[in-house]
Amino acid sequence: MKKLIPILALASVCAAWGSTFFMIKDHVLDDIPASDFLTVRFILAAMIACALWFRELRTAGWKTLALGFGAGILYGLGQLAQTWGLNLTSPATSGFITAMSIVFVPFVALIxxxxxxxxITWLWMLLATLGLAALSLQGWSFGLGELTTLLGALFFAIQVASLGVISPGRPAGALAAMQMVGTAAVNAVPALSDGELILPSNGAVWASLIYMVLVCAVGALFIQTWAQARMSSTEAALIMACExxxxxxxxxLFSGEALTWRLLVGGTLIMVAIVAAQLVGVHPEDNKPDRVESREAAPLTENRTRKTADFRHQKKVGVTL
Structure with missing residues (x-):
């Protein structure tokens, strides 16, 4: 049950992210440039996250803040490349190439x-990739949009692999908030290069924006960070194949795409890969601790133990004398 909850939590994050493709393609990019949209989205998300987890941010060590900001830089670069690429390719192709990050994650984690x-983990990766191809691809051409999206997938893979290392033992709220700050900083560079930040001009885009801020940014990044503290990056990558x-x-459901056998075959292969990986396992041995302790608290515990030992030693010497 301990492992099931993080798995379901991460799957819910993938559902939230998966819901954004048709929104961005059909509504957002016709109204506002990609970098401006992402900047507004993540500035709002960063403000909300910093307010929600202010106490964690205040007590977190500088290393946690720096690592969270760095992960946000990677996530922001991935978001920017993905959204730019979506201008030049279909949502299905964008979803497939973005999900190829699941293949990159094991390489990044290993290297x-x-x-x-x-x-045998490579077999699960192959099954998931075949499922993604059946689900998304309808013919294949590789142009600038696909190349840009592939670059975004690589940034996402590095971020996922990094979270698997930095999130155990660190406060999820502080890490999530700093990731949103880093993401906003990355996207602000191209958005403000002309000296102007463009805002959405109609209610539908604002509604999509608010949904993506609250659910797909603040909520999703917090849940992803929390879940990845309880599983390896390779396990997380396989679960993310369902995005x-x-x-x-x-x-x-919402954009008029036809329901075909490709959806059934692709979805089945992805789910088989995810379930098989959980049943068989992906690691030779499980090195994850059952209880995640705060790394910032560890030095304090060591100091208290050392001070107690010194006090007892002094007391013993005093009695002897």
Whole structure:
């Protein structure tokens, strides 16, 4: 049950993210440039997150703040590349290429963080990739939009792999808030390059914006950070493969996309990969602790233990003398 709750929580994040593709493609990008939209979105998200987790931010160490900001930079670069690419490609293709980050994550985790996993994990990755292809692709061409989206997928993969390392033992609220600050900072550079920040001009775009701020940014990044403290980055990547499944479902329900056998086959392959990975496991041995302790609290505990030992030693010497 302890493992099931983080899995379901991360799946709910994927559902929230998957719901944004058709909104951005059909409504947002016709009204406001990508970088301006992302800047407004994440400035609002950062303000709300900093207010919600002000106490955690105040007590968190500088290392936690810096690591969260760095993860936000990666996430912001991924968001910017994905949204720019969505201007030049279809939501389905964008969803597929973005979800290719699940294949990048094990490589990043292995190269940068020496994360070990079972060889059979590559089979689950292959099944998930085939499911993504069946779900999303209808012919294939590779142009600037696809290349930009692929670059965004690489940034997302590095962010996911990094969260698997930095989130255990650190306050999820502080990390999530700093990620939103970092994301807003990245997107503000191109948005403000002309000296003007463009705001949405109609109620539908504002409604989409508020939904993406509250649910897909503040809520989703907090839940992702919390969940990844309780699983490896490779496990998280496999669960995130269901994001394009949700993207397709929302496109069918709200954007008029046809429901075909591709959805059934692709969705089935993705779910088989996710369930099989959880049943068989992806790591030779589970090194995750059952209880996550605060890393900022560890030095304090060590100091108190040392002071207690010194006091007892002094007291013992005093009695002897």
């Amino acid at each position: 940068l963080f020496r994360e070990r996993f079972k060889p 394009p499944l949700f993207a397709t479902l929302f496109s069918v």
